Amino acid sequence: MQQLQAGGGDSRAAAEKVTKLIHRVARDVDGIVKIMDFCGTHEHTIVSGGIRSLMPENVELVAGPGCPVCITPAFYVDAAIRLAMDGVRVYTYGDVYLLPGSEPPGSSRPRTLADARAQGADVVIVYGIVEAIKHYRRDPKESVFIAVGFETTAPALASAVVNGRLPEKMTAINVHRLTPPIMRYAFEAHRDAPIRGVIAPGHVSTITGAKAWEFVPREFGIPTVVAGFEHIDVLKAVLLILLMLREGKPRLVNEYKRAVTWEGNTVAQRLINECCEVVDAAWRGLGYVPESGLAFRDKYSKYDALKQYGIREPTPEEWRYDLPPGCRCAEVTLGLAKPTDCPLFMKRCTPGTPYGPCMVSVEGACSVWARFGGGGLAESVAKSLSLI
16 A cells, blocks of 8 residues: 555556455455545545446445535525625625525525625625635725635634734624534434445645544544545545454544644644634534534624624524425435435536535535546546456
């Protein structure tokens, strides 16, 4: 394994070698091996590269909650739309721009921030909080940034808040979510057919460090690999998980050492902890997940758009199912259904006309499956090996 360097050398030869090992080791592992990836980019690698076609019959790769846009509750989209229609400028990521709120399709009222902009609202697409601040300084106006993401994007907002870089008339809707709690939640959802291996999120781990996933093998006995995003990274992760299962010795392995350390980015972690406290938080289609969100600490409440505009978040008891009728994004998010199991997939719901949230973002499982349904390096390798 040490000789297989991601992205270097003969990638086809490396893929063939690891794939043969996967099939050989899988024969020694009893039962179905369900391996869940928790990063939208991993799912993109798996689908665009046809890696599922490489797997033995007893190995199933399952997409988990790896898309922060997909799980952003409609409530926060509605709040941003309301502010935009009331004359407040809203800064947003490009995929959040198309994310539907709670208005039904065909409504005369804005369903997305794109609809609000079409009706005259001041909505500006940015790459992140830094670009939003730069834009504000060129054109000052009462503004709100809708901050969506996992631990990867939280440090940028935290840095701006803690270091006082947010302009006086700019606030943020903080919709950052934490991945370890949703991992526990997903394990519970798969209790009847347990997850037996985890490919931990690579981008998130650059911030949290590999240590964030230590609880998975310790508490659940599930082999866990922090993996990079090349095809060979994912194949190596699968092989490592199978080897641990065969040995009966689950542990945490950091395959992505070129980017991820054990401790992670401690500066970013301190900024997040200074700026925010951990709270119970809602996930779209799933309801509240304990200790899975970040909220501004009281000392930084002046940056909290919801508090400043008197918008009260629903309690867990008040929360309502926030997916459009017929949409199975909740099950897709938890890996309980494939995108193709949804009757709306590539019919009413397409990348050009997204109906549910999992089709909006490029990291959403439905969007990935719609755009890269098959083919790729791995499938050609599989065919050459007579594996499919």
